[in-house]
Amino acid sequence: xxxxxxxxxxxxxxxxxxxxxxxxxxxxxxxxxxxxxxxxxxxxxxxxxxxxxxxxxxxxxxxxxxxxxxxxxxxxxxxxxxxxxxxxxxxxxxxxxxxxxxxxxxxxxxxxxxx
Numbered sequence: 001x002x003x004x005x006x007x008x009x010x011x012x013x014x015x016x017x018x019x020x021x022x023x024x025x026x027x028x029x030x031x032x033x034x035x036x037x038x039x040x041x042x043x044x045x046x047x048x049x050x051x052x053x054x055x056x057x058x059x060x061x062x063x064x065x066x067x068x069x070x071x072x073x074x075x076x077x078x079x080x081x082x083x084x085x086x087x088x089x090x091x092x093x094x095x096x097x098x099x100x101x102x103x104x105x106x107x108x109x110x111x112x113x114x115x
Contacts, residue, residue: 002026002104009109020080022095030073033099036080038091085113
């Protein structure tokens with residue numbers, strides 16, 4: 001059973017930064033593709049960033065240049081560094097193993113960006 005624990009969320013002003021962490025258990029991890037997702041009130045959950053086992057990343061256009069995904073394979077942690085935060089980034093952020101596919105989510109961590 002893959003277990004995911006997200007942390008690092010909080011309340012920040014627009015333009016501020018947060019670093020989210022996702023600790024992964026029950027997975028080999030190092031070769032897995034991990035995704036960061038977010039869900040804002042009234043919206044569907046959306047992919048934000050993705051990182052493969054070699055550290056190659058993908059970002060949706062809305063966060064390119066502002067967010068950076070990274071991973072520590074030894075610690076089995078994935079990170080999402082979020083800079084230049086905007087109010088529209090406000091959401092609950094989740095991590096998930098995207099490949100091999102696993103439909104399992106952590107509890108999420110709330111990110112709130114004030115104007």
